[in-house]
């Protein structure tokens with residue numbers, strides 16, 4: 001029994017849309033092939049949210065409702081809801097506000113957190129700090145993206161990678177040492193030139209010209225991002241393990257951001273963690289940006305045992321990256 005309060009993860013929810021965009025279908029859209037996509041990225045299919053009037057919040061609502069049901073609580077009990085995303089329903093208001101309205105979380109405040117693929121990881125530390133402050137009892141941290149809304153389906157550099165979906169966790173105070181234990185979080189804004197959406201912000205407001213130039217879509221220099229991602233994730237995991245005096249044997253699961261199977265493998269390799277202790281679902285969902293980490297927890301929940309030490313790691317646009325240690 002410790003006196004210190006930590007933020008335990010007490011429930012998980014997730015959601016992916018029905019529609020499966022396969023590599024075969026992508027072959028009909030851009031100059032690519034199933035074999036290249038599988039071997040270079042590990043992706044077989046991704047989910048796409050189809051249908052008029054549907055947005056990010058419509059994927060988050062079922063995930064949060066699932067979480068509430070599992071925990072046996074009402075949405076009105078949520079104190080704060082944090083949404084890690086870069087594809088909110090609107091530039092403003094925040095998607096957190098929309099979700100709280102749709103689920104009846106009348107007593108919650110909330111906000112969106114823009115850290116691209118690290119959105120959930122940043123949100124987890126932020127939410128944990130709110131619990132540790134002693135002021136809040138139930139914080140929901142969401143990571144979700146509707147990447148299909150900002151992807152150019154004529155650009156083979158990006159359209160083969162990304163998908164839609166996300167998940168959520170509930171954080172609650174714990175006095176037995178469970179939950180979020182430590183985080184190594186980093187950022188380097190000079191990386192923004194490699195991965196960004198050029199237009200739609202105050203630097204380059206949306207105009208006919210920006211749309212014609214396709215500047216409202218994701219731009220990525222894949223090879224450069226790849227290089228930084230491999231180093232960033234591996235270094236963050238190493239620093240986290242070293243300062244917590246952990247070896248690979250102590251770690252039950254590595255939960256890496258799902259951007260490319262080769263990045264996942266090399267992060268695991270650098271940390272000496274065998275692939276059978278690494279959560280992987282990139283084959284089914286592709287890169288859902290802030291959605292990948294909670295979707296992994298959602299998919300692997302039945303395999304997690306109380307007390308397991310897990311490391312979540314991410315790298316994304318910004319650049320933003322880091323690693324977080326959690327006792328399940």
Ligand code: COA
Nearest residue numbers: 032033036117156157160222223225226229259260315316
């Ligand atoms: N289908 C077929 N060929 C393709 C292709 C596709 N979809 N995309 C690129 N190619 C070609 C390129 O044109 C290039 O051909 P060339 O050698 O004749 O010029 C060749 O394949 C290699 O391209 P390259 O960009 O070097 O490939 P890569 O091995 O780096 O893989 C990514 C590309 C995008 C899959 C990879 O760089 C990546 O995963 N990057 C990081 C993504 C990431 O982590 N994002 C950030 C977090 S969200």
